[in-house]
Amino acid sequence: MERNRFTILHTMDTTSSNQNVQDATLLRRxxxxxxxxxxxxxxxxxxxxxxxxxxEPEFQSSVVLFALPQQSMGAQFYEEVKREDILAYGETEDAERLLQILNSDRIRRRVIEKYDLWSHYNIDRDEAGAQAAMAKVYAGKVGANLTRYGSIRIEVYDAAPEMARNLANDIAQLTDSVSNQLRNDRAREALHYAERSLRQNQNEIKEMEGRLGDLRSIGIYDFPIQIEGLNEQYATALAEGQTTRAENIQSKMERLAPYANEYNQLTTKLEDAYEQEAVLKKRYDLNKLDAESQIPAAFVVDRAAASDKKARxxxxxxxxxxxxxxxxxxxxxxxxxxxxx
Incomplete structure (x- = not known):
């Protein structure tokens, strides 16, 4: 065992010595x-x-912004329990969602068309592969990423410092605009369904109220109360021996009796319809406010300025x-x- 241990140590020493020799040889060469x-x-x-x-030297301009949570404005006004604070800063998930919008093709196309980047970058849009070439150049000059503080930093490089500044500021503004547009589009779809449901409910209420109006025209105003009153009058007439009066009262009750079920059903359905109308009206107002409101998707901390020093x-x-x-x-x-x- 001692011999094996000695052999291992000797081998290790030999390997280390060889390595040192090789290193020394390399350094000498x-x-x-x-x-x-x-x-x-x-x-x-x-x-x-x-x-x-x-x-070609390029200047850099950058914008730093924080994403804001995309909450329902309608819920803030019409819901009794507020789920989130509208004044709070967005979480990492909000920043990541906003970053996806910022890097989207929709933003890129708007920026390219607004500033005519085809001419600015000397790319012929009619040539084969022009779209891929533009995407490559754009990606090399415009970038956005999350910082360790949870904010988003937009960086733009361009040979003209004013162009870099304008691009950076407009990209931040367009991102906010597109985010609002996407949210409003979703809210408008919900508003469409809410409006249709509300109108259907109101039409049903109108029909039932119209039928109740027909019943009132023949003397049925509140069936339970009327029947209760007629029963008391009928009993009183019989007790007082007023046979003719009792027969007239009985005739009135017999005339009202066929409408008992219809009246009771209408009043019950109307009560439910009125409650449903209140709920649908609230949902309609909530979605209408969401569809029309413009809530900032981001809070700009530092706007871009024209740089006076070349960045690359x-x-x-x-x-x-x-x-x-x-x-x-x-x-x-x-x-x-x-x-x-």
Missing amino acids: VWDWRQPLLIAGLLGGLISAAASFLI PVRWLITVMGAVSLALAALVFLLMRDAIR
Whole structure:
């Protein structure tokens, strides 16, 4: 057992020693090749620096906004129990939904048409693949993402600082407008059904009230009370021996009797219809308010301003990356050449 342990430790020491030797060899080779590597790095830096001046400089403008919860305004006014606070900031889910709208094709198409980005980006819309080309350029110049604070940051790059500012501000405004439009469209559909149900209910009430009017025209105003009164009069007439009067009262009761069921059914249905009308009217008013109201979908914290400093390209970074990349490529080439030999 001691022998095995010694063997393992010896193997580990040998492996570690070999690794150290390889590292030292690599470092020694890099030092020996320092002149060509330095030349390659300088050459890469010069080429990258020259190439960076061929890239059109762009300015950045950004808008920071917080999403607001999309609540029913009608519910805030017509419901007794308020489910949510209308003044509260939106949660992450609200921000994600707004971000989906912000990155939607509907927003992109409106921005492209409003600012004629086909001409601005020099893209011929009649050429094959023009839509894909526009989408690629637009995605490279316009972006939006969630920040760690739960807000949404819209960033726009353009060669003209005023254009970048206008695009960023309008995208934020269009996002709010489209969000309201989507909410209003849903509310209008609900309003259509609520209005149809309310009208149907009111027509039924009108028909039943009309039939009750017909019954009143023949002397039936409140059947239970009338029958109760006639019964008392009939009993009194019999008690007083007024036979003729009793017969007249009985004749009146017999004339009213055929309408008993109809009157009772009408009054019962009318009570239910009036209650239903109150509910439907409330729903109608609620959906009407939602369909017509314009609730902000976002609260803009920082509006975009025209920048006076170029945001890209970052020439020093391009130069450094070019120098490092060409130096590494030269090192790989030298190592491969040495290995082949």
